[in-house]
Amino acid sequence: MTGTTVLAVRRDGKVAMGGDGQVTLGETVIKHSARKVRILHQGKVLAGFAGSTADAITLIERFEKKLDQYSGNLSRASVELAKDWRTDKVLRRLEALMAVSDREKMFLISGTGDVLEPEGEVLAIGSGGAYARAAAEALISHSALSARQVVEEALKIASRICIYTNDEIYVEELT
Numbered sequence: 001m002t003g004t005t006v007l008a009v010r011r012d013g014k015v016a017m018g019g020d021g022q023v024t025l026g027e028t029v030i031k032h033s034a035r036k037v038r039i040l041h042q043g044k045v046l047a048g049f050a051g052s053t054a055d056a057i058t059l060i061e062r063f064e065k066k067l068d069q070y071s072g073n074l075s076r077a078s079v080e081l082a083k084d085w086r087t088d089k090v091l092r093r094l095e096a097l098m099a100v101s102d103r104e105k106m107f108l109i110s111g112t113g114d115v116l117e118p119e120g121e122v123l124a125i126g127s128g129g130a131y132a133r134a135a136a137e138a139l140i141s142h143s144a145l146s147a148r149q150v151v152e153e154a155l156k157i158a159s160r161i162c163i164y165t166n167d168e169i170y171v172e173e174l175t
Helices: 053-069 076-087 129-142 145-157
Strands: 003-013 014-020 023-025 026-031 037-040 043-051 095-099 106-110 122-126 170-172
Touching: 003 043, 003 095, 003 129, 003 145, 014 037, 014 043, 014 095, 014 145, 037 053, 037 170, 043 053, 043 122, 043 170, 053 076, 053 095, 076 095, 076 106, 095 122, 106 122, 122 129, 129 145, 145 170
Parallel strands: none
Antiparallel strands: 003 014, 003 122, 014 170, 023 026, 037 043, 043 095, 095 106
């Protein structure tokens, strides 16, 4: 998945999720300040996306409906969205990945039906995801930075490595 980086970190009872602001069309930067992370379900859930903007917005709207339908149960809403995404004729053509988190759990959701929970406290998606994750893991291991600070610093590092990631970083936090 090219075109963005989204990173979620859970630390000391807080969850932060951030994304870069770059939107590209092929090899051209179209926008520098897009917001790719949203706060959902009465401020209790964070969702970030990588991929086609229209597809991602459609998926976030569907995910929010699932959260409402299942009373904010992140696990159930994630599984149900993945099932719909994989089996629905229209949805299965959407090209995106989602990272979702509440204060207890975080998941990567894909159109192939994947609902993956990371082993640790870090989840990253998008073209710069591996760089951001590596930076976040190192920062967590070797600093006392807050979840928000880890996300900010790790995304800055990824922006210096990944050509599809810029340093216009937007972070949302659950405390």
